[in-house]
Amino acid sequence: MGLREYTIRRVIELIISLFLFSTISFIIFRMMPGDPSSLYLEEGILEPGMREAIRHMLGLDKPLWEQYLIYLKNTFTFTFGVSFLYNKPAIDIILSRKLLNTLALLLSSHGLAIVFGILLGVWSAWRRGKVFDISSMLAAFILYSLPVFWVGIVMLLLFSVKLGLFPLAGTITAGLTHENILQYMADYLHHLILPATAITLIRLGGDYLITRNTMITVIGEDYIKTALAKGVPEKIVVWKHAARNAVLPIVTWVGLEIAVIFSGAVLTESVFSWDGIGKLIYDAALWRDYPILEAAFFIIIFVTLVANFLTDLAYAALDPRVKYD
Amino acid sequence: MNKNNKLLNIEDLRVYYVMSSGSVKAVDRVNLDIGKNEVVALVGESGCGKSTLAYSILRIIPYPGRIIDGKIYFNNIDITALPEEEMRKKIRWRNISMIFQGAMNSLNPVMKIKDQLMEAIIYHEDAIDDVEGAYLRAIDLIKRVGLDPSRVLESYPHELSGGMKQRVVIAMSLLLNPKLVIADEPTTALDVTTQANILELLRDIQKEVGISILLITHDLPVVAEIADRVFVMYAGKIIEHADIYSIFKEPQHPYTDGLISSVPSLVEGKLKKLKIMKGEPPDLINPPSGCRFHPRCPYKMDICEKEEPPPVTIKEGHVVNCWLHVKR
Numbered sequence: 001m002g003l004r005e006y007t008i009r010r011v012i013e014l015i016i017s018l019f020l021f022s023t024i025s026f027i028i029f030r031m032m033p034g035d036p037s038s039l040y041l042e043e044g045i046l047e048p049g050m051r052e053a054i055r056h057m058l059g060l061d062k063p064l065w066e067q068y069l070i071y072l073k074n075t076f077t078f079t080f081g082v083s084f085l086y087n088k089p090a091i092d093i094i095l096s097r098k099l100l101n102t103l104a105l106l107l108s109s110h111g112l113a114i115v116f117g118i119l120l121g122v123w124s125a126w127r128r129g130k131v132f133d134i135s136s137m138l139a140a141f142i143l144y145s146l147p148v149f150w151v152g153i154v155m156l157l158l159f160s161v162k163l164g165l166f167p168l169a170g171t172i173t174a175g176l177t178h179e180n181i182l183q184y185m186a187d188y189l190h191h192l193i194l195p196a197t198a199i200t201l202i203r204l205g206g207d208y209l210i211t212r213n214t215m216i217t218v219i220g221e222d223y224i225k226t227a228l229a230k231g232v233p234e235k236i237v238v239w240k241h242a243a244r245n246a247v248l249p250i251v252t253w254v255g256l257e258i259a260v261i262f263s264g265a266v267l268t269e270s271v272f273s274w275d276g277i278g279k280l281i282y283d284a285a286l287w288r289d290y291p292i293l294e295a296a297f298f299i300i301i302f303v304t305l306v307a308n309f310l311t312d313l314a315y316a317a318l319d320p321r322v323k324y325d
Numbered sequence: 326m327n328k329n330n331k332l333l334n335i336e337d338l339r340v341y342y343v344m345s346s347g348s349v350k351a352v353d354r355v356n357l358d359i360g361k362n363e364v365v366a367l368v369g370e371s372g373c374g375k376s377t378l379a380y381s382i383l384r385i386i387p388y389p390g391r392i393i394d395g396k397i398y399f400n401n402i403d404i405t406a407l408p409e410e411e412m413r414k415k416i417r418w419r420n421i422s423m424i425f426q427g428a429m430n431s432l433n434p435v436m437k438i439k440d441q442l443m444e445a446i447i448y449h450e451d452a453i454d455d456v457e458g459a460y461l462r463a464i465d466l467i468k469r470v471g472l473d474p475s476r477v478l479e480s481y482p483h484e485l486s487g488g489m490k491q492r493v494v495i496a497m498s499l500l501l502n503p504k505l506v507i508a509d510e511p512t513t514a515l516d517v518t519t520q521a522n523i524l525e526l527l528r529d530i531q532k533e534v535g536i537s538i539l540l541i542t543h544d545l546p547v548v549a550e551i552a553d554r555v556f557v558m559y560a561g562k563i564i565e566h567a568d569i570y571s572i573f574k575e576p577q578h579p580y581t582d583g584l585i586s587s588v589p590s591l592v593e594g595k596l597k598k599l600k601i602m603k604g605e606p607p608d609l610i611n612p613p614s615g616c617r618f619h620p621r622c623p624y625k626m627d628i629c630e631k632e633e634p635p636p637v638t639i640k641e642g643h644v645v646n647c648w649l650h651v652k653r
Contacts, residue, residue, distance in 0.1 A: 128388050128389075129388060129389055219387075219388075220387065221430055222425040222426060222427065222430040222431045223430060223431055223432055223433040223434070225380070225385055225387070225423075225425060226423070226425055226431045226432070226433075226494075227433065227444070228383075228385040228417070229383050229385055229417055229418065229422065229423045229425075230417065230418045230422075230444060230445045230448070230497075231413045231414065231416075231417035231418045231419065231445065231448050231449055232444055232445075232448050233413065233448060236448070241433055241436075244433075244435055245433070245434065245435060318435070319434075319435060320434075320435060320481040320483070321434060321481070321483045
């Protein structure tokens with residue numbers, strides 16, 4: 001099977017998965033106790049008719065199957081209905097700045113964690129038993145076991161509150177008008193550093209440990225001894241022969257972790273008040289804002305599935321033994 | 326300085342795997358020599374230190390192993406003292422190459438055969454006069470081992486059969502005209518027919534180009550087929566060595582005798598009753614006292630537990646380390 005047929009098959013799989021996951025998320029959100037009206041009103045204080053009026057306005061008085069059909073139509077036309085909380089189309093709210101903010105945070109932090117995790121893991125395994133290896137392994141175990149929100153709060157306390165080096169919250173300085181794009185980017189980066197570092201530190205431990213582990217297995221293989229015996233310089237043996245084989249399991253792992261990565265974003269964005277999808281989901285869940293939740297979950301599922309597909313393509317490109325089938 | 330015209334001379338070599346739970350004494354005061362154009366076999370059970378001895382000749386002992394002391398002379402130069410870069414450029418593959426255990430795993434799965442062959446040449450460029458010629462030689466060698474260069478060179482290892490891979494590995498080992506090829510169980514993972522073909526190929530090439538071979542194996546019929554001399558290793562020590570004829574006809578050490586008798590043979594059309602050696606290979610962290618074979622030896626005497634047997638020369642070139650042969 002060639003790349004073309006493979007892609008077509010995967011796209012069909014993607015559409016089926018999206019349909020299934022959308023249905024599941026519809027059911028889950030309606031299983032959450034209460035509905036939006038119960039949060040807007042405190043019973044007994046407002047007129048009895050008000051609640052019904054709100055339910056009618058939001059379309060929550062329709063039978064569940066009718067709500068589901070509307071939901072499906074909205075989902076597959078990418079409109080996702082109107083947010084209960086913001087009274088704007090849900091898709092506009094998500095696609096505005098929020099998705100970009102989340103992607104900027106996740107891509108930068110995980111990119112750094114993966115790159116440094118692999119570099120350190122490879123070198124650590126090669127220097128097995130030496131001081132560098134033992135100290136970095138100890139550090140990795142500590143980082144790996146820390147919860148991200150705790151690290152976030154400690155970093156905020158230290159670098160923002162005590163030292164005043166970084167802003168406490170947000171993605172750009174409120175009220176500041178930027179003169180040019182460069183100033184804007186510098187301001188954005190200044191806000192990005194703390195949350196991105198928090199995620200990088202937490203993830204670095206895991207990426208490092210997995211790399212080190214697979215690398216140690218690879219080093220024991222005869223083809224590594226063969227390369228050394230051939231008189232190939234040590235650095236080339238490490239990076240070209242060993243690391244090239246050791247990253248294969250990492251690629252799979254990263255692909256599987258993408259969903260987990262998004263869940264990490266909810267916590268980090270809440271701690272740092274980072275205006276992204278994660279914080280949006282947190283707020284939407286509190287307020288039972290179904291359209292936002294549904295739209296956000298749909299986007300996350302979509303990104304995850306596409307990323308998994310790209311992971312498989314990357315794997316096939318890295319390992320000649322893998323065929324498209 | 327060592328004065329003889331042997332190609333390789335190992336003197337009192339000790340290689341230990343140093344761990345917190347104790348050192349694995351994989352090679353413990355080993356002496357071994359290989360002459361020019363000679364095929365020497367190193368025989369012993371799995372885990373007796375044969376492969377470690379081979380790795381130490383190329384100085385590629387895996388973690389946490391290291392040479393404790395002893396000397397390895399190659400052409401009368403002590404290569405244990407060579408700087409790493411010198412070792413890499415002048416000894417590895419240029420003078421001593423190696424065929425590793427099992428064909429399946431000696432080739433990098435994500436690199437084309439061509440690149441893996443060329444690598445040996447590229448990283449020795451300053452040691453080779455004629456790089457172009459080396460490439461042509463790679464093609465010739467692929468043909469010499471009975472493979473089609475146009476098919477093999479552009480392939481990845483998984484696209485070849487086990488026998489083909491082993492042929493590639495043999496061709497690769499000869500690429501830089503080495504003086505010594507170490508072959509560590511070169512036929513273990515192959516089926517019997519392929520084994521015979523590979524051995525024949527190895528022997529023919531050895532005669533053709535005039536190289537020395539250190540053949541590491543536990544497979545005695547293989548030894549009988551191509552070796553000139555045999556060293557028998559037990560629990561990190563050489564316990565007997567002699568020419569091939571003496572080892573098979575007059576084995577002196579009870580262990581050598583056991584090894585030979587535990588191979589089925591069909592001489593004179595009838596199957597001899599197979600002797601099975603009792604006991605397990607010893608733990609190399611705490612090896613047995615005295616003679617390391619004493620817990621399994623049918624002729625054990627009191628002294629065997631207490632003192633290590635000295636080498637006894639039975640006749641010219643036949644030496645055994647066993648108390649049975651010490652005149653007291």
